[in-house]
Amino acid sequence: MKRILTGDRPTGNLHLGHYIGTLKNRARLQHEYETYLLVADVQCLTTNFDRPEQIKEDIYNVIAGYFAAGIDPQTANIVIQSRIPEIAELTLYYSMIVPMALLKYNPTIKSEIAAGYAKEMTYGFFGYPVNQAADITIFGADLVPVGKDQVPHIELTRKIVRKFNALYGEVLTEPRELLGEVPVLPGLDGREKMSKSLGNAIFLCDDDESIVKKIKSAVTDKSRIHPSDPGHPEVCTVFMYYRAFFPDQVPGIETGCSNAAFGCVACKKRFAENLCAFIKPMRERYFSVRNDHKFLEAAAQRGTARGRELSAATMQAVKRAMKIDYFI
Ligand code: SF4
Numbered sequence: 001m002k003r004i005l006t007g008d009r010p011t012g013n014l015h016l017g018h019y020i021g022t023l024k025n026r027a028r029l030q031h032e033y034e035t036y037l038l039v040a041d042v043q044c045l046t047t048n049f050d051r052p053e054q055i056k057e058d059i060y061n062v063i064a065g066y067f068a069a070g071i072d073p074q075t076a077n078i079v080i081q082s083r084i085p086e087i088a089e090l091t092l093y094y095s096m097i098v099p100m101a102l103l104k105y106n107p108t109i110k111s112e113i114a115a116g117y118a119k120e121m122t123y124g125f126f127g128y129p130v131n132q133a134a135d136i137t138i139f140g141a142d143l144v145p146v147g148k149d150q151v152p153h154i155e156l157t158r159k160i161v162r163k164f165n166a167l168y169g170e171v172l173t174e175p176r177e178l179l180g181e182v183p184v185l186p187g188l189d190g191r192e193k194m195s196k197s198l199g200n201a202i203f204l205c206d207d208d209e210s211i212v213k214k215i216k217s218a219v220t221d222k223s224r225i226h227p228s229d230p231g232h233p234e235v236c237t238v239f240m241y242y243r244a245f246f247p248d249q250v251p252g253i254e255t256g257c258s259n260a261a262f263g264c265v266a267c268k269k270r271f272a273e274n275l276c277a278f279i280k281p282m283r284e285r286y287f288s289v290r291n292d293h294k295f296l297e298a299a300a301q302r303g304t305a306r307g308r309e310l311s312a313a314t315m316q317a318v319k320r321a322m323k324i325d326y327f328i
Pocket residue numbers: 220221224231232233236237238239253257258262263264265267268
């Protein structure tokens with residue numbers, strides 16, 4: 001079985017954008033690959049260094065969210081990044097051989113800086129792709145499921161691996177991207193991306209009342225003032241949600257909206273009812289474990305123990321290859 005690595009920074013509860021973008025896919029991949037889900041708590045500090053006290057709660061939130069979305073912690077290995085110190089060690093060794101230009105001209109970093117992701121341009125933020133390369137290679141991952149925007153990170157990892165192997169010997173596995181479509185769900189406010197920090201998200205743990213309220217507030221076709229005005233579904237956020245969650249209903253909504261057969265209030269009400277039914281089993285799974293810290297910690301400990309075995313073996317091989325395995 002090939003090995004894959006994927007994961008999240010624990011920055012809050014998981015939402016429908018995560019579900020559509022990655023979680024749904026991971027729930028399937030866990031049965032096809034030896035799966036490692038890295039809860040990147042150290043990397044979370046690149047942008048949240050001023051609120052470390054929240055990270056532990058968010059780790060619980062993320063693991064409960066995985067469980068809600070159908071990820072089985074007995075099948076997929078949930079690994080806590082800070083519990084694998086070898087990742088930090090390998091990051092440091094890599095940083096000796098990574099030219100600055102590789103980071104400076106990395107298109108993902110450039111766009112993240114432009115989007116204001118970093119409150120302050122720290123050494124940790126600038127170098128996080130190197131840390132990511134260590135995440136991937138420490139576990140010897142063959143594949144990394146990503147969307148197009150993340151491909152530069154995998155390319156950077158491959159460059160590091162090739163340089164390392166050329167310098168010190170064939171030790172590291174060169175990963176490939178498992179390129180799939182990573183659909184991006186727009187936020188309720190019509191902005192490009194659903195995000196907790198933008199306050200435009202519907203969470204997997206939201207109750208019916210919140211879901212209905214949030215859908216009522218969703219941005220639709222602004223040119224449609226009266227129910228008798230023909231609508232333009234292609235510019236409507238709710239229509240994009242229909243596409244993502246209930247594709248079988250899309251033709252009816254598209255025609256009905258364009259012909260003004262129904263108004264936005266009725267259309268949203270129908271969507272909200274469907275969505276409440278869709279989220280309900282996930283919310284129930286979420287709350288069945290969210291406060292069961294023993295369960296969540298055991299899930300992480302199981303995966304992390306497996307991750308530690310792999311990372312210890314990789315570090316041993318790395319040090320031997322670099323000839324710094326003396327005085328042990
Ligand atoms: S009728 Fe539905 S699809 Fe059309 S603009 Fe209103 S909410 Fe959007």
